[in-house]
Amino acid sequence: MASADYSPNSAAGLPLPLIGQIEARLGAVMINSFASPETEGELYWGDIQLGPFMEALTAAVKGLQPDGQLNGVATFPRLQGSPWEIPAxxxxxxxxxxxxxxxxxxxxxxxxxxxxxxxxxxxxxxxxxxxxxxxxxxxxxxxxxxxxxxxxxxxxxxxxxxxxxxxxxxxxxxxxxxxxxxxxxxxxxxxxxxxxxxxxxxxxxxxxxxxxxxxxxxxxxxxxxxxxxxxxxxxxxxxxxxxxxxxxxxxxxxxxxxxxxxxxxxxxxxxxxxxxxxxxxLPHGPCTGGTPGDGCPQFEHGGARxxxxxxxxxxxxxxxxxxxxxxxxxxxx
Structure with missing residues (x-):
């Protein structure tokens, strides 16, 4: 797997074409995860900043279709009603x-x-x-x-x-x-x-x-x-x-x-x-009340909460x- 660190002097955009899945965690991004590294390539892109990453991601998504829309967006189910309405x-x-x-x-x-x-x-x-x-x-x-x-x-x-x-x-x-x-x-x-x-x-x-x-x-x-x-x-x-x-x-x-x-x-x-x-x-069983028997452990600070x-x-x-x-x-x- 290839790897590279983000640099402010790098060219704008993602460091390779976006054809797979993106995973982002704790300042690092895996680009094209689950893609085939032999034919499509994947990259661990470390030490990135959120602002440049979002700008690069937005540019990459806009380039997927001539109109800047993802595949299938026209038929993707739309939200019905308000997400904050919880029925009585x-x-x-x-x-x-x-x-x-x-x-x-x-x-x-x-x-x-x-x-x-x-x-x-x-x-x-x-x-x-x-x-x-x-x-x-x-x-x-x-x-x-x-x-x-x-x-x-x-x-x-x-x-x-x-x-x-x-x-x-x-x-x-x-x-x-x-x-x-x-x-x-x-x-x-x-x-x-x-x-x-x-x-x-x-x-x-x-x-x-x-x-x-x-x-x-x-x-x-x-x-x-x-x-x-x-x-x-x-x-x-x-x-x-x-x-x-x-x-x-x-x-x-x-x-x-x-x-x-x-x-x-x-x-x-x-x-x-x-x-x-x-x-x-309530505590129950041996050693839980009254005078402890000979077989009960004695704790430094009494043991009772x-x-x-x-x-x-x-x-x-x-x-x-x-x-x-x-x-x-x-x-x-």
């Missing part, structure tokens, strides 16, 4: 199974925006369809956290604890919630233990639909068509979803758990979350498996 909860029948869109509607209208701004939860959207589904919710400044730079699936269940600690050091009493897929949650389920240990009233919503939805979306989106034209690939299956007892899983880590299937069940849980926080997890103020809540959202957020369905056109 009554759009979705209470007894129906939860979908990506009904979850966003209920979460947005009955939780995120149902509290005063200084009490509004901070939302962490995990990598995958969760991010795409929730990227138009309305939250106060610094109220939406996501990371796509490295595509770390499953970061959110653990990251909520760090965000909560950061808020506490600044005296901010806002709740922190994470929304992740079931495959993502399986990557970091053990993070729940720290939430209980620190007494953090964070909420982890798991979209427990039984599939790595983003993987199937990327492999072949036609599995989501109506009717589907292909089957889901085996690697997209998340078998833990139907094996785990979700409320018991939460209790096992010292928290409170719910499993919801219908829109009404989700509304009921959101009402509970709006008005209360769960009591803290201050009483915890609360604990976490885990909500398994059993949403429809063969369903996409409305803002990703353009790919089915």
């Amino acid at each position: 909860p009554n759009t979705y029948p209470a007894g129906d199974q939860i979908t990506w869109d009904s979850f966003k509607s209920l979460l947005h209208h009955q939780f995120l925006t149902a509290l005063p701004e200084d009490q509004a939860p901070i939302l962490l959207a995990d990598t995958g369809l969760t991010f795409y589904s929730l990227n138009n919710v309305k939250v106060p400044e610094s109220g939406y956290i996501a990371q796509l730079a490295w595509g770390a699936i499953g970061y959110a269940p653990g990251a909520v604890s760090g965000v909560k600690l950061a808020l506490e050091t600044r005296g901010i009493k806002r709740r922190v919630i994470a929304v992740c897929g079931d495959g993502a949650f399986a990557e970091s389920a053990n993070a729940l233990g720290q939430l209980a240990e620190l007494g953090q009233d964070c909420v982890v919503f798991v979209m427990a639909n039984g599939v790595f939805a983003i993987e199937q979306f990327l492999v072949n989106v036609q599995a989501y068509a109506t009717p589907p034209t292909v089957k889901f690939v085996d690697l997209a299956q998340v078998q833990q979803t139907s094996l785990w007892d979700w409320p018991s899983l939460a209790r096992g880590f010292g928290g409170v758990g719910y499993e919801v299937v219908s829109n009404q069940q989700l509304q009921d849980v959101l009402a509970t979350l709006r008005t209360s926080t769960p009591p803290p997890a 201050p009483p915890s103020p609360s604990t976490f809540t885990l909500v398994a959202v059993r949403n429809v498996g063969r369903d996409l957020p409305s803002n990703t369905r353009w790919k089915l056109k």
Whole structure:
């Protein structure tokens, strides 16, 4: 693979013709990635500045067609309505199974925006369809956290604890919630233990639909068509979803758990979350109370933590498996 560093004295434009994919990260660009290096060439272009890069990219795109338009732009699906319009909860029948869109509607209208701004939860959207589904919710400044730079699936269940600690050091009493897929949650389920240990009233919503939805979306989106034209690939299956007892899983880590299937069940849980926080997890078993026995370890500073103020809540959202957020369905056109 060729490589070159950007220089202000270089000729204007990209250092080679644009015929492949561009990837940009941390001040470096891969040009023509996934192209054939034998026949088309690819280049690692390092130490670039954003301004010159955007100018070069714009010039390259304009040169792709005589009218400066990308191939297929005339038939590419157009946006319908405003991206900021999230339908009201009554759009979705209470007894129906939860979908990506009904979850966003209920979460947005009955939780995120149902509290005063200084009490509004901070939302962490995990990598995958969760991010795409929730990227138009309305939250106060610094109220939406996501990371796509490295595509770390499953970061959110653990990251909520760090965000909560950061808020506490600044005296901010806002709740922190994470929304992740079931495959993502399986990557970091053990993070729940720290939430209980620190007494953090964070909420982890798991979209427990039984599939790595983003993987199937990327492999072949036609599995989501109506009717589907292909089957889901085996690697997209998340078998833990139907094996785990979700409320018991939460209790096992010292928290409170719910499993919801219908829109009404989700509304009921959101009402509970709006008005209360769960009591803290209580230590149990040998060496946890009274006078320690001979077999109990003695710690330097007593080993006992201050009483915890609360604990976490885990909500398994059993949403429809063969369903996409409305803002990703353009790919089915």
